[in-house]
Amino acid sequence: MAATQHAQQLKQDSQTYLTTALLQLLETHDLNTISVTQVVKRAGVSRMAFYRNFETLDDLLAAYFRPKLTARFNDVVNGVPQAEKLAAMGQFFQELAPTLQLATQRGFEEIIRQVFNQNMEAFYQTTLAETPLTPVQRRYWTKFMSAGVYAIWREWLLTGQRESLTTIHGLIAGFQTQTMASLRA
Template sequence: MAATQHAQQLKNDSQTYLTTALFQLLATKELQQITVTELVKRAGVSRMAFYRNYQTLDDLLLAYFEPQMTRLFDLIMRPVPTNVKMDQLATYFDQFSAMLTLATKRHYEYLIQQLFNENMARYYQNQVTQLHLSAQQAQYWTTFMSNGVYGIWRTWLLNRDSATLTEIHDLLALFQNATAQALGSATSSDNGFGPFTKKDHSNE
């Protein structure tokens, strides 16, 4: 048991060192300019340690961002009062904004959007039955909403204009409910649908 725990600790330490080193390199270089050799040298680990954990640098970044994106959607989906949810989301976005800015600057944002789309699909998989859509409609509606929602969050996080988080939240609810109605669902804008809804039902 002790040997297993020690091996797991070494694995965790290697992942931490590699992740830290990669973000240090990304402070001055594009992701595509960084090599595994350069990374392991900065991290102070062997190439074998890298390949025991990842196949590519993309895999390392996906492993880093995946729990954060899951956390975002867990916050969105959690049945809590709207004011509590908005406070939690505000804290999350304050932390995530800098990460998205760096990802955009260093051209690995596609990894973040990939995880975002996967989580949108995960969420809507549990919700599309309410819309009474065909399999094809559900697939394309999820894709449409995922790209649209990501684009709105992205624009707001990178620009940080005068719009508040609540205004962005309500705008997403408007778009989402309108498209659901356009597809002929029984859902109305009064009761809301999905992760972005204006009305709070948590206390009902």
């Protein structure tokens, strides 16, 4: 049992070192110019350690962003009180803003968008279960909302978060309510 815990800790440490190394390299290099060799060398781990955990650098970045984004979606799904949810989102967005800026400059924003879209699809699959939408309406409405919500958050983060989080949250809720109402009409 102790050996298993030790192996798990080594795996977690390797993932942390690899993620840190890649994020450091992204500060000065575009994603498409970084190699696995550069990342493992900077992380101080073997190529085998990389390939035991990830297939590509994109997979490494997705593994880094997935729990961060999923946690915010879980706050919504699990009915965290509004004030607590907005505080957690505010902290998250404050931390994410520089990373999103870097992602747009260094060519890895699409990974963040993909993780976001996966979470949106899971969220709406849960929340739309009881709606009278057809499967086609549900599928396309989810794609529409996912793209729109991402675009709003992106614009807000990249332009300095001039509006309050409450304003943005209300704007998104209004778009969601109105577009859903138009489908039901």
